[in-house]
Structures are given as structure tokens and as C-alpha cells.
Amino acid sequence: MAQEIDQYLKEQFCNGLRVGESGSKIPLHTHFEEISNLLENIFRSSWLADPSNREKVREKLYYLNNVLTECQMLSWRDQLTLCKIRRKLNDITVELRGWDPNGVTTAQLNGQVSPSDERQVTQWSTRVVDASMVHGFDNEVTLLEKLVLRQGSDDQFKAIGIVGKAGVGKTTLCQVIFNKPEVQKYFLPRIWVCTSRKPNEDNDTRVAIVKRMLDCLGVDEEIINKVHEDHSLKGLLYALHQQLYRKRYLIVLDDARNNDAEETQAFYGKLDSLLSRDGKWDCLAYGLPKGCGGAVIVTSRNEELAKNMVGEENLLRLLPRSDPESFWKIFKDAVEKGTDKDSTRLQFKPSNVEDLKKQILQKCDGFPITAKMLGEIMHDQVKQLQDQAAPNVTQQAAAE
Numbered sequence: 001m002a003q004e005i006d007q008y009l010k011e012q013f014c015n016g017l018r019v020g021e022s023g024s025k026i027p028l029h030t031h032f033e034e035i036s037n038l039l040e041n042i043f044r045s046s047w048l049a050d051p052s053n054r055e056k057v058r059e060k061l062y063y064l065n066n067v068l069t070e071c072q073m074l075s076w077r078d079q080l081t082l083c084k085i086r087r088k089l090n091d092i093t094v095e096l097r098g099w100d101p102n103g104v105t106t107a108q109l110n111g112q113v114s115p116s117d118e119r120q121v122t123q124w125s126t127r128v129v130d131a132s133m134v135h136g137f138d139n140e141v142t143l144l145e146k147l148v149l150r151q152g153s154d155d156q157f158k159a160i161g162i163v164g165k166a167g168v169g170k171t172t173l174c175q176v177i178f179n180k181p182e183v184q185k186y187f188l189p190r191i192w193v194c195t196s197r198k199p200n201e202d203n204d205t206r207v208a209i210v211k212r213m214l215d216c217l218g219v220d221e222e223i224i225n226k227v228h229e230d231h232s233l234k235g236l237l238y239a240l241h242q243q244l245y246r247k248r249y250l251i252v253l254d255d256a257r258n259n260d261a262e263e264t265q266a267f268y269g270k271l272d273s274l275l276s277r278d279g280k281w282d283c284l285a286y287g288l289p290k291g292c293g294g295a296v297i298v299t300s301r302n303e304e305l306a307k308n309m310v311g312e313e314n315l316l317r318l319l320p321r322s323d324p325e326s327f328w329k330i331f332k333d334a335v336e337k338g339t340d341k342d343s344t345r346l347q348f349k350p351s352n353v354e355d356l357k358k359q360i361l362q363k364c365d366g367f368p369i370t371a372k373m374l375g376e377i378m379h380d381q382v383k384q385l386q387d388q389a390a391p392n393v394t395q396q397a398a399a400e
Contacts, residue, residue, distance in 0.1 A: 005373045006054060009061035010039055012376075016068050026071050027082050031089040035064065038096040047099060057099070060092055129175035133333045136326030136368065137173055144177050144316060148250070148295055149186060157288070158295040159271040161306035164318030167369040170299040173318065174252050177297070187250035187295065191216035194254045206267045210236040210287065213251070217243045233281070240287035248293040256300040256309070269308050271296055320366020324357045327371045331360050334375025 014036050017029075026032070039057075048054050067085055134141075147160050162170045177183055178190060193212050202208045207228060214224050214236065227235045256268070266283060273285035281287070288294060300306040307315060321327065364370040 003054075004377070005370075006048075006058050006061065007043070008373070008377050008380075009058065009065060010043055012380075013039070013061060013064050013068060016065070016072070026068075028071055028086055028089060031086065031093065032064075032068060032071075035089065035093055035096060038093070038100050041100045042096065045100070053099070060096070063088075064092070129172060129179065131176050131179070133330075134172055134176055135329040135333075136321050136323050137169060137176070140173055140316065140318065141176055144173065144297075145180065145182070147314075147316075148177060148183060148297070155291050155293055157272055157290040157293070159298070159310040159314055160295070161298045161300065161310040161315045162318060163300055163303045163306045163315060165320070165367075166301055167367040168318045168320055169368050170318055171254055172368070174254065174297055174299055178250070178252060183250065187248055189217060189244075189247065190250040192252045192254065195256045204233070206284075207233055207236065209253075210240055210284070213240055213287075214243065219243065235281075237281040237284070237287040241289055244287075244294065245289050246292055247289075249295070251288075251294075251296045253296060253298045256298050256302070256305055258302045258305050265308070268305070270311075271298075271309050272311070321368060322361075322366060324361045327361050327364055327368070328353075328357045330368055330371040331375040331378075334372050335379045337376075337379060 017032050017036055039061075042048065042057060048057065067088070071082075071085065144160070144162075148158060150156070150158060162173060164170050178192065184190065191213065193209070193216055195209055197205060197208065202211070210233065211224050211228065215221065217240075219239070224236070224239075227239050231238070268284055270283075271285045271288060272290070273283065274290060275286045288296065296310075298306050298309050303315070303317070360371055360374060363374065
């Protein structure tokens with residue numbers, strides 16, 4: 001099943017790019033084209049035989065399909081958005097070159113980048129989600145919203161952790177909360193920061209994360225680099241504190257991962273800590289002002305890491321889902337998206353719906369993302385049947 005999903009995601013991306021070629025070219029078409037060629041090489045190689053490598057590629061494909069759709073809706077006038085996307089595509093291209101057994105990057109030839117550095121997993125999370133298509137999280141959404149807004153404690157800092165396995169819905173749950181009108185109205189600014197390491201960033205994870213936070217807050221890249229050059233990590237944390245001072249901010253630290261370095265673990269620990277009297281700017285908590293109602297949500301697969309950051313009492317554990325109705329709705333939404341729903345419903349006859357629900361729940365093993373992938377695969381099959389039926393309908397109408 002995993003191989004089928006990977007192949008489907010790759011074909012979805014490549015086919016989406018070819019659709020763009022039929023008319024005017026989409027923005028960043030050249031970048032997408034190079035990535036498409038690299039993916040073709042990787043899928044023909046034996047490198048994907050390793051399950052861990054396949055998972056890395058799958059994570060890239062999720063992002064690439066999302067951002068390709070976004071670019072198809074953008075124009076060349078959206079320069080700010082395109083600039084950010086271009087940087088991410090460049091980073092992905094560097095990684096894919098490292099994974100392509102037939103390719104060697106210019107940087108490697110010059111000894112500038114090691115293969116191990118290029119193979120670091122890069123992830124970005126989209127903050128756009130259709131809440132009406134999120135199923136099975138009603139209780140968690142209500143609970144998390146109450147924790148974040150927490151009436152009667154306007155000046156209290158809040159740190160909340162969401163933990164669970166990959167694909168269980170941590171990021172989706174956060175996206176729903178992040179975009180709720182009540183949350184948008186209550187918090188300003190709101191920033192979404194993925195904590196996974198990107199290629200070509202500082203080797204010091206602490207520096208990379210704080211720089212990324214300042215970038216999300218709109219601080220110019222040259223200023224950020226100058227502060228780091230002159231004042232190191234302490235200067236960056238002080239700048240972060242100044243940017244957030246006296247503001248009711250919401251920060252999502254998505255996909256926090258464990259780092260064995262003792263100094264890094266100490267840096268992330270106890271986000272609710274107050275600035276120490278000795279003036280040491282050496283942990284992330286000091287860059288987060290307290291007293292104005294700011295909040296941080298951490299998502300992680302590592303429960304110990306999240307517990308260290310937010311405390312045991314502030315953890316929300318997401319377990320694999322077991323409700324067949326929720327999985328059915330996720331699957332059905334994915335199948336019907338963008339299709340003629342009347343025709344799609346013909347695929348779900350009352351006699352076999354209950355059997356389908358059981359099969360989907362069993363195949364998904366409790367992970368909503370798998371239900372979505374299965375639905376998208378059937379979506380393509382249904383659309384193909386509709387496309388094949390269309391000429392016949394036209395011929396019938398002409399004959400009449």
C-alpha cells in the first residue's frame with residue numbers, strides 16, 4: 001500500500017505539472033520541472049528500497065503537491081509568496097539531487113556540502129485547511145480551543161503540547177485551531193514555525209529556529225543575520241523578545257524533534273520559564289515574553305521532548321482513531337472532491353457501504369492521512385470513468 005501511495009503522489013505531481021504546460025506556464029515552472037526529473041530518476045533507482053528513504057520522499061511529495069496547487073492559483077504579481085516558495089523549492093532540489101544515484105551536485109564536487117547534510121529531512125507545514133473536511137476531532141478541537149483561549153487568564157502564558165505518531169492528525173488539529181476566527185481575533189501576531197532542520201541552515205539548531213521565528217515575524221533577513229553575527233544566539237533571543245513584547249502572540253512549533261545534544265535539550269526546556277536575573281539569554285523561554293497572554297503550541301512525535309517543553313499537565317495525546325464513520329467521511333470527501341458527486345455516489349451502493357467502511361478502517365490502521373490517500377486514489381479512478389463516459393453521452397445526444 002505504501003508503494004502505491006508514493007507512486008500515486010508522484011504521478012499526481014508530474015501530471016499536475018503537465019496540465020500547466022498545456023496553457024500559460026505556472027510561476028516557478030522551471031523549478032518544478034527539475035524536481036519532476038529528479039523524482040523520475042529516484043523512482044527508477046534502488047534507493048527507494050529502503051523504507052526510511054521512501055518515507056523521506058513521501059514527505060516531500062505531500063508538500064510538492066500542495067505547493068504546486070497553490071502556484072497554479074497564483075500570478076507572477078504575488079512576488080512575496082513566490083519568493084518564499086522558490087527558496088523552499090531550491091532546498092528540496094538540493095536534497096533530491098543528493099538522493100539521485102545518477103546525479104552529483106555542484107556543491108558536492110566543490111566539497112561544500114556533504115551527502116549526509118543533503119539528506120537531512122526538510123519539512124514545511126501548510127497553515128491552510130478546510131475545517132469542514134476534518135472529521136473525528138470534535139472533542140480535541142473543543143478542548144484545545146479552551147486551553148488556548150482559557151477565559152479569565154488574559155495575562156497568563158500558555159504552553160500546550162500535542163503528541164502522537166506521524167499521520168495521526170497533530171498538525172491538522174493545530175491548523176483548525178490556528179485558523180479559527182475566535183483565535184485569529186484573540187491573538188496578534190500568530191506565526192507557524194516548522195522546527196525540522198532545513199539544508200543550508202545553521203548547524204546550530206537553536207540558531208536556525210530563532211532565525212526562522214524572526215523571519216515569520218517579518219524581520220528582514222539581513223537584519224537577522226547581522227544580529228547573529230554581532231551578538232550570536234543571545235542577540236537573536238533578545239530580538240525575538242523585543243518583537244513579541246507586550247503582544248498577545250500565538251506560536252505553533254510544528255514537528256519538534258529530539259536532539260541528543262545536552263545544550264539543545266536545555267534550550268527547549270520549560271517554555272514557561274521567566275527571564276533569569278543573571279541576564280543569560282540561553283534558552284527559548286527567555287525569548288517569549290510573559291504577562292500579556294501569549295501562547296505556544298508544540299506538536300511532536302516525541303512525548304518526552306514535548307513534556308520537557310510544556311509540562312506533563314499540558315500534554316494532549318492523540319491516539320490512532322477507531323471511529324469508522326470519521327474515516328468514511330475523510331475517504332468520501334477525498335473521492336468526491338472536484339468530481340460530479342451524483343456520479344461518484346454510484347460507486348457507493350447501500351449494499352456495500354458498511355463493508356467499505358470496515359475495509360477502510362482496517363487498511364488505515366487508525367491514521368486519518370491514509371484514508372485521505374485512499375480516497376484520492378479512488379477519486380482519480382472515478383474521474384477517469386466520468387471522462388470516458390462523457391464522449392458517449394455527447395454522441396447519444398447528437399444521435400437524438
